[in-house]
Amino acid sequence: MKGAYVLRFEWRRVTRAPLRLSSVAVLMVAGGLSLWFGHSHVASWRTALEEGRAAARAEREQARGWLESGRRSPPERPWMDLGRARWIDVHSGAFAASEPSPLAIFCIGISDARGYGMGLWRLSSPHDQELRPEVANPEKLVMGGFDLAFVLVTFLPLVLILLTFDIAGWEREQGLAGLVVLHAGAPWRWVAARVGAQGLFASACVALLWVVGGLAGGGLGARPAMWAAGLALSLLYLLLWCGVVAVVLARGRQASLNALVLIVAWVAITIVAPAVAGLVRAPSDRLEVEVARALRDDVYAPAARDPEEDAERAYRLFPRLRDSAYARSGTRDPDRDRRLRDVRIHESTSRLTGRLDAAEVERERAALATAWINPAWALQHGLSVLAGTESSSHRLFREEVRSAALRRIGRVLEDEWGGRTMTAADLDVYAGIAPPARDYGGWPAPRVWVVLGSWATLLGVAFVVLARREE
Amino acid sequence: MTATPKREPTRHLRVRAVLARVVRHEMVAALRDRRLAVLAAAAAILAAAGAVTGHLEVLRLEERRTAAVHHARAGWDGLGPHNPHAAAHYGTWAFKPVGALAALDRGVEPYTGNVLRLEGHVQHEPAFAQAAVETSLLRLGVFQPALVLQLVTPLLLVLSAFASVSREREAGLMRQLVVQGARPAALLWGKVLACAGLGWAMLAAVGATHALLAIRHGGEAPSAARTLSFFLAYGVFYFLVAAASVAASAAARDARGALAPLLAAWLFGSIVFPRVAVQGADALHPLPARAVLEKAMADERRLGVDGHDPSDERRKRLEEEALARHGVARAEDLPFNFDGIVFQADEDYGNAVWDRHFGLRLGILKAQSRALQTAALADPFLALRSLSMGLAGTDLHHALDFQRQAESYRRELVRRLNHEHAWGGSKTGERGFEAPAEFFRGVPHFRYRAPGLAFSASHRHPEVLALVAWAVAAALAVGLVARRLEVE
Numbered sequence: 001m002k003g004a005y006v007l008r009f010e011w012r013r014v015t016r017a018p019l020r021l022s023s024v025a026v027l028m029v030a031g032g033l034s035l036w037f038g039h040s041h042v043a044s045w046r047t048a049l050e051e052g053r054a055a056a057r058a059e060r061e062q063a064r065g066w067l068e069s070g071r072r073s074p075p076e077r078p079w080m081d082l083g084r085a086r087w088i089d090v091h092s093g094a095f096a097a098s099e100p101s102p103l104a105i106f107c108i109g110i111s112d113a114r115g116y117g118m119g120l121w122r123l124s125s126p127h128d129q130e131l132r133p134e135v136a137n138p139e140k141l142v143m144g145g146f147d148l149a150f151v152l153v154t155f156l157p158l159v160l161i162l163l164t165f166d167i168a169g170w171e172r173e174q175g176l177a178g179l180v181v182l183h184a185g186a187p188w189r190w191v192a193a194r195v196g197a198q199g200l201f202a203s204a205c206v207a208l209l210w211v212v213g214g215l216a217g218g219g220l221g222a223r224p225a226m227w228a229a230g231l232a233l234s235l236l237y238l239l240l241w242c243g244v245v246a247v248v249l250a251r252g253r254q255a256s257l258n259a260l261v262l263i264v265a266w267v268a269i270t271i272v273a274p275a276v277a278g279l280v281r282a283p284s285d286r287l288e289v290e291v292a293r294a295l296r297d298d299v300y301a302p303a304a305r306d307p308e309e310d311a312e313r314a315y316r317l318f319p320r321l322r323d324s325a326y327a328r329s330g331t332r333d334p335d336r337d338r339r340l341r342d343v344r345i346h347e348s349t350s351r352l353t354g355r356l357d358a359a360e361v362e363r364e365r366a367a368l369a370t371a372w373i374n375p376a377w378a379l380q381h382g383l384s385v386l387a388g389t390e391s392s393s394h395r396l397f398r399e400e401v402r403s404a405a406l407r408r409i410g411r412v413l414e415d416e417w418g419g420r421t422m423t424a425a426d427l428d429v430y431a432g433i434a435p436p437a438r439d440y441g442g443w444p445a446p447r448v449w450v451v452l453g454s455w456a457t458l459l460g461v462a463f464v465v466l467a468r469r470e471e
Numbered sequence: 472m473t474a475t476p477k478r479e480p481t482r483h484l485r486v487r488a489v490l491a492r493v494v495r496h497e498m499v500a501a502l503r504d505r506r507l508a509v510l511a512a513a514a515a516i517l518a519a520a521g522a523v524t525g526h527l528e529v530l531r532l533e534e535r536r537t538a539a540v541h542h543a544r545a546g547w548d549g550l551g552p553h554n555p556h557a558a559a560h561y562g563t564w565a566f567k568p569v570g571a572l573a574a575l576d577r578g579v580e581p582y583t584g585n586v587l588r589l590e591g592h593v594q595h596e597p598a599f600a601q602a603a604v605e606t607s608l609l610r611l612g613v614f615q616p617a618l619v620l621q622l623v624t625p626l627l628l629v630l631s632a633f634a635s636v637s638r639e640r641e642a643g644l645m646r647q648l649v650v651q652g653a654r655p656a657a658l659l660w661g662k663v664l665a666c667a668g669l670g671w672a673m674l675a676a677v678g679a680t681h682a683l684l685a686i687r688h689g690g691e692a693p694s695a696a697r698t699l700s701f702f703l704a705y706g707v708f709y710f711l712v713a714a715a716s717v718a719a720s721a722a723a724r725d726a727r728g729a730l731a732p733l734l735a736a737w738l739f740g741s742i743v744f745p746r747v748a749v750q751g752a753d754a755l756h757p758l759p760a761r762a763v764l765e766k767a768m769a770d771e772r773r774l775g776v777d778g779h780d781p782s783d784e785r786r787k788r789l790e791e792e793a794l795a796r797h798g799v800a801r802a803e804d805l806p807f808n809f810d811g812i813v814f815q816a817d818e819d820y821g822n823a824v825w826d827r828h829f830g831l832r833l834g835i836l837k838a839q840s841r842a843l844q845t846a847a848l849a850d851p852f853l854a855l856r857s858l859s860m861g862l863a864g865t866d867l868h869h870a871l872d873f874q875r876q877a878e879s880y881r882r883e884l885v886r887r888l889n890h891e892h893a894w895g896g897s898k899t900g901e902r903g904f905e906a907p908a909e910f911f912r913g914v915p916h917f918r919y920r921a922p923g924l925a926f927s928a929s930h931r932h933p934e935v936l937a938l939v940a941w942a943v944a945a946a947l948a949v950g951l952v953a954r955r956l957e958v959e
Contacts, residue, residue, distance in 0.1 A: 019731060055763075129588065129598040137749070138867055140749040140750070384607040
């Protein structure tokens with residue numbers, strides 16, 4: 001049995017059977033369409049950030065205009081005083097942005113359900129009451145995105161099934177099994193070679209889609225290693241499905257029954273297992289109560305608290321405050337002490353965000369633990385992490401927003417306690433106290449590779465054992 | 472003249488007898504087919520497990536919501552003597568109750584927050600949705616009865632019916648039955664009913680599990696009309712799938728020829744087309760970027776809807792009118808606190824701005840919904856999916872209704888507070904004014920009134936029509952194929 005013959009034979013089976021040929025065509029069309037949808041999503045992501053930045057810039061320029069014309073407030077807001085840091089902070093037009101990664105075109109992950117940009121001031125809190133997702137129809141969100149990750153997770157296995165389900169079964173039904181043994185020697189090698197050949201054709205389709213997406217989204221040039229990792233993960237998933245197909249075919253049944261078993265396996269792996277795995281998560285008990293407490297009760301409570309206690313808290317976070325003129329004076333000015341409230345509010349909202357983050361980390365851990373029974377999600381997760389559209393990427397962004405907000409509180413306290421009168425130039429200084437604009441694409445956990453690799457290996461071994469037994 | 476009336480009932484009875492016999496035979500055959508029985512049992516277990524987990528999830532969410540409602544109310548009721556405007560900023564919360572049928576279909580709820588902050592000056596959006604803290608696992612589906620009922624059960628029906636006629640025809644059984652006097656139509660309808668019966672049995676399993684859990688754990692009882700409509704929609708859909716599968720089986724040359732188009736239709740209709748349709752609706756009617764929307768609202772509120780009526784000038788006009796009406800020279804001399812009047816005027820203006828922008832957004836969302844409803848005419852899976860959410864009270868329209876009711880409450884709450892600020896006994900500029908604690912305790916709390924079945928019907932009738940039209944078309948297809956069998 002020569003590999004080249006098998007390849008040529010399988011190639012003819014693909015090109016001469018309308019069902020197989022059309023399934024490959026549908027895969028390519030769906031892949032192309034998914035890349036287009038991914039590209040549109042990334043384009044609207046960029047547009048939304050640009051619009052956000054433009055609005056923030058306009059606010060800053062308006063404040064600059066007031067200051068440069070000698071005014072410290074607009075006529076309709078006479079209580080404002082741009083000579084003070086607290087108002088410069090509000091009107092500096094700082095903007096926090098999580099940029100789309102060049103690989104986001106492949107996998108939009110949960111980026112359409114999370115916020116990726118927000119105007120920043122000292123009390124910014126990165127929970128979704130402020131860092132809100134773009135306005136979207138929830139019916140669209142619940143249906144899910146049509147990206148390449150979806151095509152690879154659900155379509156690709158189906159196409160492989162269509163290309164391979166009658167391998168060996170057809171020969172058996174036609175009474176040609178004996179002839180196969182005569183020519184091929186070990187039938188399991190013959191089955192493996194034929195499934196492998198179809199796997200190779202499918203791999204070529206996958207690689208082509210990745211190249212097109214890599215060129216369209218810029219991932220091939222900007223992140224070649226990550227692009228290659230995404231392609232490798234996709235091929236590993238395909239290998240896993242080759243294993244599933246081979247194991248089913250090795251049982252030696254009729255082609256139609258093999259098709260049914262493979263369809264059931266497909267439903268189990270791509271629909272049922274991820275949904276069941278979704279049950280394994282850490283619920284956030286009494287979240288709503290925490291929300292009400294952090295965003296209302298704690299915001300209004302500090303007014304009644306002891307300013308000395310709040311000052312100590314602020315000194316711990318910003319030691320340089322102790323050296324300010326106001327702190328050294330030993331007097332208490334209610335107006336300046338009001339800014340100590342910001343520290344307390346930040347701590348309160350940080351506790352809430354921390355609680356949400358902890359629940360999210362717990363969910364990620366639980367989800368990753370289920371990856372062993374959920375290889376479809378292992379691929380989805382791996383691609384989402386590479387594309388910076390997984391919950392971990394968004395959490396990283398939120399953390400940077402939180403840290404920038406804290407830096408702004410410190411700066412306002414320093415400026416106000418130092419008695420500084422702000423100028424137009426300070427608008428730019430405050431605009432700069434923001435997380436660096438970058439994307440949050442990263443490397444997936446080793447477990448993703450191990451899970452997909454182990455499944456592929458295990459199925460390969462199971463195939464050999466079963467096929468030999470069938471012999 | 473006397474012969475005809477006697478012959479008709481006999482023929483009618485014979486058809487019914489054949490029908491009953493075919494249904495019984497098909498069911499026995501299905502039970503004897505171990506593979507199908509195992510698949511059906513697995514699907515039933517999945518559906519029942521989905522009902523159990525869905526029910527527990529709803530109980531958990533409802534428990535959390537009740538605790539939060541008590542917490543928010545306690546905060547408000549415990550305000551004590553307080554400045555009414557400060558109380559408007561202190562605000563309160565609206566928490567959307569989880570409907571009993573959400574246990575069967577969570578719909579859009581994982582993506583729409585059920586927590587809404589209500590305060591003066593500003594209209595917040597519902598926040599803290601499940602998707603805000605969920606991993607990408609959410610993208611691959613939520614385990615719930617709707618997943619099993621919408622995806623797995625139709626596949627099971629296809630697998631049970633695709634060979635029902637073609638196999639008998641290949642074996643020559645069909646011809647023998649027709650020769651013995653059985654009418655092909657009766658044979659086909661028997662197979663349709665047997666196949667649909669499998670789906671109805673799955674529905675019964677889910678319904679029974681849901682009812683048992685509801686009786687055991689109590690909680691809010693769903694409306695009987697809603698529940699019945701929910702199951703009826705699925706029942707009609709299963710009839711449609713069964714009829715289409717049997718018709719395809721009868722029309723195809725062999726079983727394999729029937730399976731391929733049925734599987735393709737299932738895959739395309741249930742998984743691919745809905746995703747492409749929502750993306751298409753979004754591309755046809757794009758929503759504006761959040762930043763654009765918020766800037767436009769802020770600008771209109773500050774500079775006036777036409778950009779030439781700034782808020783300070785509006786205030787000045789209002790003050791001049793009030794001073795002229797009461798014949799005084801200064802706001803401090805007015806017999807009420809003019810600040811309360813200004814707050815309410817600003818609130819009214821802000822409400823008008825919000826109504827306009829929310830209306831525009833709503834218009835786009837409705838246009839997207841209409842596009843999806845048009846698409847649902849071509850895809851009964853999409854029609855069922857939307858109808859299921861609508862009947863479970865978990866679709867977009869119910870989410871918007873919650874937002875509307877909460878906003879109406881917010882306006883009434885702020886109006887009361889501003890009225891108290893203006894007419895509660897203080898004078899203009901008296902910032903230390905405090906309304907008594909009884910006033911705050913006397914403000915009624917937010918209570919969400921879940922809309923009835925008519926609300927769902929008014930929004931989802933195109934899906935109902937689509938589903939019924941498809942069911943009728945499938946029934947006609949069975950009739951046509953039966954006639955062809957007779958000719959053969």
